[in-house]
Amino acid sequence: MAVRFIRASLPSSVTLALATAVFLVTYVLISLRTIRRFPIERPGVAMLGGALMLLFGVLTPAEALLAINLNVILLLVGMMILVSGLEVCGFFDLVSSRIASRAKSQISFLTWLMVATATLSALVVNDTVALLVTPVVIRTARALRVNPVPYVVAVAIAANVGSVATEVGNPQNAFIAIRSGIPFVVFSAYLLPVTVACLAVSIGLVWLVFRKEFAAPIVASAVPPVPVQRRGVALTFGVMIAVSAAFLASPSPVWLPLVALAGGSFVLFFLPFFSNVTPRALIAKVDWGIILFFIGLFIVLGGVRASGLSNTIQDGFTSALGGRSGGLVWLVGLSALLSNLISNVPAVLLLAEVVPQNSTQLWLALAASSTLAGNATILGAACNVIVVQGASRDGVTVTMKDFVKAGLPVTAATLVLSTVLIALLVPA
Template sequence: MGEGAVTASLLIFLFTYTFIAVRNIPGVPLDMPAGALVGAVLMVATGVLSLQEAYIAIDWNTLLLLLGMMLVVAYLAMGGLFHWIASCLARRSLSPFRLLVWVVLLSGFLSAIFVNDTICLLFTPILLPLLRSLRLNPIPYLIALATASNIGGQMSIMGNPQNMFIGNHSEISFARFFLLLSPITLIGLALNVAVIAWIYRKELASPASPVEIGPNDLLPETDRPLLIKSLAVVAGMLVLFFAEQPYPLVAIGGAAVLFLIGNRKPELAFRKVDWTLLVFFASLFVVMRGLERSGWVRLVLEGSAPLLQGSPAQVVAVLSGVTLVLSNLVSNVPAVVLLEPFVEALPNPDLGWLTLAMSSTLAGNLTLVGSVANLIVVSLARPEVEISFWEYFKVGAILTLLTIGVGVGVLILEARFL
């Protein structure tokens, strides 16, 4: 590669990550997916990569896995699973604190199976009318939904897009990944409840004032046959995941089965797919391959190698710190893609991958813009509820430091088994 192409690749990378980090630059109508796509096109247009090399750079396994899970979740939503869960909460006489516990547990554990971004997308519009009917301050519960979905998502390869990427690039089995990160999730969810309950202790001390919910206010009719079929398909997929069948094939295969037996037009499920997220991922892979071809990644690897060649405790602590900072500069998904070569070069890549999964996901709780899940909750709630940056940060900062501290400690203890 010529010197001009090397320089071009670095400039394009900086251009792309400016839009990822800043997200909305005044006067420039480019968001994260659009900025990444422009960067990918420039990598080809300037000769850094050929068009064929750009095609090869795209990680189709991760995209197929994400697409399959989105389609399966769409069928669960059409079957009424998430509204049924909300109806169960609405019919129970819950104190504000107990409702908080349920929101954290449900969003946390469902995110481990169905992708945290999707859980936030589906639950936010369901949770709002429930809170309105109980005349409760929605802010602590919405923050709990976002933060718990991030914490729960780190437990499973299916939990979030960056974990899907890690699952496809590491040799860690689905069961081992789940087993080693579950303790961090369980402790993290308990800390989530404790931190929010302490910060909003006055709001949670007031008893709820329920208002009768009409049949059409919150709970549309559940399609029981479709829901049973969808849950059966999910159960089969989980068995295949634990049996170490190819993740992308299982996910897209589950979606294909639902196309055949779901008795709903597949186009209804396709409408619920977040196509911009898929475009963002594909573009990001091309940009990173262009940067890798330039040699800049190799130079950075050689310079930082001494920091990541120490004891397991040092590796976990240093990599977690780097990931925490990087995830809040450029978001957690790009941070994982960016750090992949560093993890592959470690003496114990499995420990590095688990550290990256833990720290990149939990780092998303630090600020309002730290993860896509946070942004989804805020944007869907905005017509009714305004969550400011500082309102979120007073929970997120404490929670992130506590949970990453727990994560580092647990992984250091588990390092002897890796």
């Protein structure tokens, strides 16, 4: 009642001004990340922005609930539970150990590590893969008596690049899939070749940048044995394969959240019967921060639409995105810029307001560019922050210089390559 009263008593111009202020403050705070050495947590900022949209009467509670894209939330939760099941059963330790034991040199270890990380990131949400793979890679690098820093950077880059390939590879792709309606098969048919090409370039550039560190020999015999709950791994991996097959068979992205939630729920219920893992342990490993981040941003952007601000934003970009090749280049450039200023998830949610619904080329360009641009700096993507923070907890410091000297050339090369390939492969 109070929200309706506030909304009814305010003229539309005031509502527009309030919505604009909340929108700008939210996105500026997300881009700052710290104020006077006090960290700013993005989920908290997004939720505060959503709450202010309600408090100022821009949205009613019912409208705020409708603004939340439940399909995206369910898809992310289901996939995170699946990958958590693999982690707690020792799957990532097993994969890393096998790669290390077969590696004859550091370049061999790097190549297989980046290929494996990229593949896993295409199958499940890359943020979760990065979180779980990082400590395993550090342990393996120490066992091989090599510098772990280049491999930590490589994991972040590979996780970002690999996630481009599918609609479930990262949170922004999941949102684009639901928003655009592009079928899973169509999305991957166009972006899988782009991903493979970009991954090959990324491996070469990471090796080139860190070639001095990779010159040292490895000690394969130093890799310790890894305890694995094989029945649990078999169950969870089997469910993941079934879920991936169902994704491929899905005629519309509308089915993706249902399939992911069904797979996650199956693992959540049955995994304790096949291992010593508890449901509580799986639930605790879900990245609830990104879930709250999405919920808050959905409400903020719901307020942007309800106030009429989205029409103003859309009019501002219509001319830039109106041309065919020009629109593609503009979108890629703007996406790359915003992704490094405010991170790729809020950038995609904002730019989705101006991308034509029926333009497959622009939606795919937005998916690829927002993800690949995140490799430029540590702050460019949540995945990078997760990897660097995880490494820090294990006593490995990755500086901005360490990351940027590989991330910037990888970003520049893959953005150009992906844009050219999308322009050639995807009809405008």
